[in-house]
Every structure is written in structure tokens, then in C-alpha cells.
Amino acid sequence: MLYSLRRSERAKNTRIIVKPGKIEVVAPLKVSERRIKAFVEAQQDWIRAAVKRIADKVQAVPDLAPAQYADGATVTFQGRQIPVQIKPTTTKTVRIQLHGDTAFIVYLPISVDQQQSSELIRQGMTRWMKQQARQHATTLIEKHAPRSGLFPRSLRIKTQKSRWGSCGPHNDINLNWLLMLAPPAALEYVVIHELCHIKHKNHSKDFWQLVAEHLPDYQQQRRWLKQHGASLMRGL
Numbered sequence: 001m002l003y004s005l006r007r008s009e010r011a012k013n014t015r016i017i018v019k020p021g022k023i024e025v026v027a028p029l030k031v032s033e034r035r036i037k038a039f040v041e042a043q044q045d046w047i048r049a050a051v052k053r054i055a056d057k058v059q060a061v062p063d064l065a066p067a068q069y070a071d072g073a074t075v076t077f078q079g080r081q082i083p084v085q086i087k088p089t090t091t092k093t094v095r096i097q098l099h100g101d102t103a104f105i106v107y108l109p110i111s112v113d114q115q116q117s118s119e120l121i122r123q124g125m126t127r128w129m130k131q132q133a134r135q136h137a138t139t140l141i142e143k144h145a146p147r148s149g150l151f152p153r154s155l156r157i158k159t160q161k162s163r164w165g166s167c168g169p170h171n172d173i174n175l176n177w178l179l180m181l182a183p184p185a186a187l188e189y190v191v192i193h194e195l196c197h198i199k200h201k202n203h204s205k206d207f208w209q210l211v212a213e214h215l216p217d218y219q220q221q222r223r224w225l226k227q228h229g230a231s232l233m234r235g236l
């Protein structure tokens, strides 16, 4: 069984960590390689079961990204599947335009060969989504901030694999642009959630009360993100 070994000063016992695509063994400094090998061997059944469990879990999460960014592929935006139409252009960079909510027009430089095109379109799409996230989030902040005086110091759009947003000690708000793949109400919920942290730096009853004042059905949005979040986090 293939595994990577990590020595740890703090580890008291040898332990096995199974992650998607990798098995890691963490061992105290003084345990011999021979003993580690024997330990891993003895745990083989457990490791196999854990590997399978994780593989099943990863497979159960549907991928939103198309296999290839090409004509006819669909890209998820605000909870909808929107087909991509490619138009050649003589300009140098990929440009994306959402056409009447029914198609993504991708202007693809004619100088780009087929091998590169999928990745370049993906990058162009990501840039476009980040701009959209900033615009939509700004509009939502303008809508909700005045109500309870919840004005953030700044807004940053980030790519994050494990969280939707955060609000720092000085009320700088970070938002994950992958929320643009979710229905608009989910983004609105996250914006409100972070705005409410300006007043309450915790998840107390008062905090949730304030969230509910801004978005009475926030629990539905929270549930939606719990259910579909892993798919979104896989990215475009």
C-alpha cells in the first residue's frame, strides 16, 4: 500500500489519515520504519474501507464544470445552465458576454489553437464571474447595509475552497465568487450573513435574529448551500 510518511514531534501515536487520492501516515520521531510498516499492514482493511468511502463521497458530488469549454458546453450561472457559443475574434484576449440570459457569447481570439482554448475560456469565464460577483455583492450591500447601519470597510472577491465568505475584525468582507453559480438568493444570504457579523462577531441568537430581519427565509438558503456547496466549491 502506497502512503506518504510524515514525522511529527507532537504525535504521540502513529496514525493514518486518508484523504482524496492520498494516504498519509503520521508517526512520532522515534518509531522505527519497520514498526510503521507493520502498523499500516495491520490496518489494511480499515484503510481500504476509508479509501472507498472517500472515493464514493467525491463521486457523489456532481461536477458543475464542463469537461471542455467549447461550443455547446453549458456553464452554470445563478443556478441556471447556460450554453456557450464561441465567436472568433481578431482581438488578443478572451471576452465573455452574457447574451439575454440565454447564452454565453465567448469571443475567442483566432490566434488561439484548440488545445489551449478550453483553458483560456475557463480563465476568461472565471474573470467574468469575479466581476459579476463584485457587482452583485455591491448592489446587495447597498440594499441591506443602510437598514441596520452595517457598512463594511472593504469588499474582496476571492476563490475559496472551504468557505463562502468572512468578515474580519475591521469589517472587511471577503466573498467567494463561486457563489455566482448558486441561485441569487444564496448570494444574498451570504452577503447578509457577513454584514450581520459587523454587529455580532459570533453566531449567537441575536446574530441569527438580525439575519432573519434582513432575509426571513435565510434557513432555506443555508440548507441549499449545505446541500449543493460541495459541487460549487469544485469550481469551474
Ligand SMILES: [Zn+2]
Residues within 6 Å of the ligand: 193, 197, 202, 203
Ligand atoms: Zn458567520
